[in-house]
Amino acid sequence: MVDFQSVTKRFGSSRDENQFTALDGVDLSVARGAITGIIGRSGAGKSTLIRLVNGLEKATSGRVVVDGVEVGSLSETGLRDLRRQVGMIFQHFNLLSSRTAFDNVALPLEIAGVDKNEIRAKVGPLLDLVGLGDKADRYPSELSGGQKQRIGIARALATSPKLLLSDEATSALDPETTQSILALLKQINAELGLTVLLITHEMEVVKTIASHVAVIDRGKIVEQGRTFDVFTGAKHETTRSLLSASLGTQLPEWIRGSMKPQPGAGDRILVRLIFFGDTAFQPLTGRLVAELGADVNILAGSIEEIAGEPYGSLVVAYPAEPAVVERANRFYAESGLSTEVLGYVA
Structure with missing residues (x-):
């Protein structure tokens, strides 16, 4: 037109x-x-x-x-x-x-x-x-x-x-x-x-x-x-x-203020999981907990529509130990889940 x-x-x-x-x-x-x-x-x-x-x-x-x-x-x-x-x-x-x-x-x-x-x-x-x-x-x-x-x-x-x-x-x-x-x-x-x-x-x-x-x-x-x-x-x-202010889950200020770009001993990694398309309707969060064990915290989450299509995000934290991170990354790759590393907290 x-x-x-x-x-x-x-x-x-x-x-x-x-x-x-x-x-x-x-x-x-x-x-x-x-x-x-x-x-x-x-x-x-x-x-x-x-x-x-x-x-x-x-x-x-x-x-x-x-x-x-x-x-x-x-x-x-x-x-x-x-x-x-x-x-x-x-x-x-x-x-x-x-x-x-x-x-x-x-x-x-x-x-x-x-x-x-x-x-x-x-x-x-x-x-x-x-x-x-x-x-x-x-x-x-x-x-x-x-x-x-x-x-x-x-x-x-x-x-x-x-x-x-x-x-x-x-x-x-x-x-x-x-x-x-x-x-x-x-x-x-x-x-x-x-x-x-x-x-x-x-x-x-x-x-x-x-x-x-x-x-x-x-x-x-x-x-x-x-x-x-x-x-x-x-x-x-x-x-x-x-x-940045209108899409995805926003973390509380007290968490954002304590995040750092690199991990230290005993720190936890904060990861945003993004759900859309085929992943929007799969029970991937439960499978992630089963994969990594009970030491997974859900810090924030939201679900919305963009132009009529579902879009959700969830921020989780788990130990930043190399073996745990490797298992998580393998799970993300196998499930087709989009992710974003936000930082690390003590």
């Missing part, structure tokens, strides 16, 4: 010493019908990237192709036509305070010159779709944050777009409301076959909703692929840093 081909975007004149490169040779494809997330730190280039899709910004070089049409080659009339095919939802909703929920959703249709009867026939079902059919006459000041975002989503869908852009759409919402908005986006994606491209710095959002993800750092795509593959096998330091 969207193809970025060697896209670079600079702000400022080439003769300006303050010229800033926001995007630097970006190559990225967004699959039709998928939910694709773009994650990165503030200032990494996420917002610039998404604004190129609907022509709010123009690439300095390279091509941005949306549904077979090169955005940079379009006239103003062509851009207006494109924007009717590309809906957008925003972090701060951007509703007009003087218009009711119904009238906010109707606005894009009014601008497009759609007949009033047709507008009425279109807006009602959209409000029902987002669960706010009974709030048609309410003003934004009478709605909660989550309800405002649902109105924003209905407005974005008014022109029957092929593509929905989400610019940090859940950042201003509490966790419970965020989950309800993500569930709505998944429903819309499934029922309407709508391609969704979202940018966020929230790992939970991508983990919950996106089938594919791209990681952007200093204007470059440093890692991309299936969300599960990227999250469970992150190769780039930026990806690992972004994921």
Whole structure:
């Protein structure tokens, strides 16, 4: 649906010493019908990237192709036509305070010159779709944050777009409301076959909703692929840093503070066991205890879903004696279990 081909975007004149490169040779494809997330730190280039899709910004070089049409080659009339095919939802909703929920959703249709009867026939079902059919006459000041975002989503869908852009759409919402908005986006994606491209710095959002993800750092795509593959096998330091607080079991501070990189006499080794795919449903922990004996401590554990696939981790400790470590490593290799040595404690 969207193809970025060697896209670079600079702000400022080439003769300006303050010229800033926001995007630097970006190559990225967004699959039709998928939910694709773009994650990165503030200032990494996420917002610039998404604004190129609907022509709010123009690439300095390279091509941005949306549904077979090169955005940079379009006239103003062509851009207006494109924007009717590309809906957008925003972090701060951007509703007009003087218009009711119904009238906010109707606005894009009014601008497009759609007949009033047709507008009425279109807006009602959209409000029902987002669960706010009974709030048609309410003003934004009478709605909660989550309800405002649902109105924003209905407005974005008014022109029957092929593509929905989400610019940090859940950042201003509490966790419970965020989950309800993500569930709505998944429903819309499934029922309407709508391609969704979202940018966020929230790992939970991508983990919950996106089938594919791209990681952007200093204007470059440093890692991309299936969300599960990227999250469970992150190769780039930026990806690992972004994921460190949101993925896998976190050890208590008193344990982290006592860990050391090399073992001493009588120390214990701390190992994170990672369960996914075939290993997620096997009783490997019990088999590890049987292999090493009773001297295995379970220090922490968690299980979650990444893009609908199970992912679990467990931190265990056992004697760092060479014979014990060798038996454990042999067991890991035979069972296909992924592991990570975290350190050693007395």
